Amino acid sequence: MSTKLAVTHRRPLTMALAAAGLALAAAGAGAQSDDKTLREIERYREMLQDGNPAELLVMRGEELWKTKRGPKNASLEQCDLGLGPGVVKGAYAQLPRYFADADQVMDFEARLVHCMVTLQGFDRAAVTKSPFSGAGQRATDIEAITAYVVEQSRGMPIAVPQNHPKEKASFERGKYLFYMRAGPYDFACATCHGVDGQRIRLQDLPNFEKPEPAQRAFATWPAYRVSQGALRTMQWRVNDCFRQQRWPEPIFISQGTIDLITFLGVKANGGKMASPSIKR
Amino acid sequence: MNKALAAAGACAVALAGCASMMYTPPTKEETLAVIKSSFKDRGIAKVDRLNQTELQLVCTETHNNPPKEVRERLEKAALATVKYPSDGKWLGDYKQGERVAQTGVGLQWNDKPGAPAGGNCYACHQLSKAEISFGNIGPSLYNYGKKRGNDKQTLRYTWAKIWNAHAFNACSSMPRFGDAGILTEAQIKDVMALLLDPASPVNQ
Numbered sequence: 001m002s003t004k005l006a007v008t009h010r011r012p013l014t015m016a017l018a019a020a021g022l023a024l025a026a027a028g029a030g031a032q033s034d035d036k037t038l039r040e041i042e043r044y045r046e047m048l049q050d051g052n053p054a055e056l057l058v059m060r061g062e063e064l065w066k067t068k069r070g071p072k073n074a075s076l077e078q079c080d081l082g083l084g085p086g087v088v089k090g091a092y093a094q095l096p097r098y099f100a101d102a103d104q105v106m107d108f109e110a111r112l113v114h115c116m117v118t119l120q121g122f123d124r125a126a127v128t129k130s131p132f133s134g135a136g137q138r139a140t141d142i143e144a145i146t147a148y149v150v151e152q153s154r155g156m157p158i159a160v161p162q163n164h165p166k167e168k169a170s171f172e173r174g175k176y177l178f179y180m181r182a183g184p185y186d187f188a189c190a191t192c193h194g195v196d197g198q199r200i201r202l203q204d205l206p207n208f209e210k211p212e213p214a215q216r217a218f219a220t221w222p223a224y225r226v227s228q229g230a231l232r233t234m235q236w237r238v239n240d241c242f243r244q245q246r247w248p249e250p251i252f253i254s255q256g257t258i259d260l261i262t263f264l265g266v267k268a269n270g271g272k273m274a275s276p277s278i279k280r
Numbered sequence: 281m282n283k284a285l286a287a288a289g290a291c292a293v294a295l296a297g298c299a300s301m302m303y304t305p306p307t308k309e310e311t312l313a314v315i316k317s318s319f320k321d322r323g324i325a326k327v328d329r330l331n332q333t334e335l336q337l338v339c340t341e342t343h344n345n346p347p348k349e350v351r352e353r354l355e356k357a358a359l360a361t362v363k364y365p366s367d368g369k370w371l372g373d374y375k376q377g378e379r380v381a382q383t384g385v386g387l388q389w390n391d392k393p394g395a396p397a398g399g400n401c402y403a404c405h406q407l408s409k410a411e412i413s414f415g416n417i418g419p420s421l422y423n424y425g426k427k428r429g430n431d432k433q434t435l436r437y438t439w440a441k442i443w444n445a446h447a448f449n450a451c452s453s454m455p456r457f458g459d460a461g462i463l464t465e466a467q468i469k470d471v472m473a474l475l476l477d478p479a480s481p482v483n484q
Binding site for chain 2: 037164165168169172173176177179180181182183184185186187188190191192195197198199200201202203242243244246247248249250251254255256257259
């Protein structure tokens with residue numbers, strides 16, 4: 001049912017995209033300054049805010065969260081996301097963090113998998129096999145639940161903790177990974193995300209060394225990606241960056257990906273969550 | 281510093297449970313072990329891509345700002361990798377060069393092995409006036425040939441810059457299009473023509 005709804009919802013967005021594309025082309029033809037182009041892009045982004053298909057996924061995710069499922073026939077309502085069992089409000093904004101029961105720093109997606117395995121009895125390998133949906137496909141359970149949980153942090157300050165020694169170590173490893181140059185193109189995350197005002201083509205690249213762009217970026221993931229017709233999580237964001245970096249594929253919810261997200265989150269502390277957002 | 285002292289003080293008083301609360305930063309070996317165990321082979325992108333070259337390691341650890349003598353040594357070594365055109369012809373077809381400049385595929389895990397890669401020049405540079413979707417990580421190359429001409433020195437410099445940009449800036453962000461085998465010699469000639477042929481849209 002939600003798939004059908006998502007399709008009808010997507011149509012006006014595609015039209016908006018086409019209209020904004022024309023506006024962009026028209027602006028480009030006469031534009032001498034970057035400013036004017038950037039204003040047009042900003043206008044296009046505003047047009048996108050009208051209807052976010054992620055709302056439907058938030059509803060599906062809530063249902064998944066509250067429904068008894070899995071071999072243990074349990075819901076996720078007793079899942080401890082760091083603020084105590086069952087507390088969802090504001091939890092996403094304070095992740096990744098250290099969890100004593102797993103003796104590990106976990107991001108939201110790692111913690112969700114942990115709860116699906118320990119509370120509901122799902123098989124870890126099965127749950128993590130295909131965490132991301134293909135373009136235009138029905139969202140995975142992980143994506144839908146992520147949409148629901150992150151929605152419960154909307155407007156709340158990002159506060160990724162740095163108290164436990166393992167949280168500090170996670171940040172340090174994430175920082176090293178952020179600056180690490182490797183692969184046939186010699187790219188690091190920092191190649192694109194360590195300088196102010198950089199763009200690939202017309203796409204802005206947030207500089208994670210500065211609070212304001214780091215906050216704006218971190219606050220707006222996960223996001224509904226119009227061009228892919230899909231809700232994209234932070235693990236997906238990191239994965240697709242590494243693809244373009246010409247690195248091997250990061251393993252879903254591996255410690256390295258969590259460390260990188262810890263680094264990005266701490267850099268974004270103080271920003272206000274605004275997710276799921278909608279992006280081109 | 282004060283916090284660390286206070287924590288140590290607290291530990292001296294209440295011995296139990298302190299070991300787990302003491303923070304020691306991860307060593308480089310620990311960090312790299314975690315990073316390397318967090319990636320897997322996919323398609324043509326294998327985990328051995330995480331084995332850094334000396335230049336990658338130096339640029340990582342100095343945040344792209346190595347000491348002068350290291351920088352000069354790396355630049356000299358990079359310049360030595362440059363293979364100039366085997367037939368002495370520098371310029372190919374600028375129309376083909378524009379295609380190379382527009383295309384961003386190549387060497388990603390979802391790219392087919394052996395499929396020709398693009399140069400993706402527009403991702404970072406302005407080139408022709410007609411293409412308004414260009415990035416700004418590198419400088420604008422609009423009118424590159426018009427401004428520089430195409431004497432032997434310019435031809436050699438431009439070729440070397442495309443082949444291995446680290447020859448002129450040790451920790452340049454620009455990929456080594458020739459040295460890393462991203463583009464073929466013929467493709468580099470076409471990009472050279474895009475930059476330097478007086479008839480190229482870049483020079484209008």
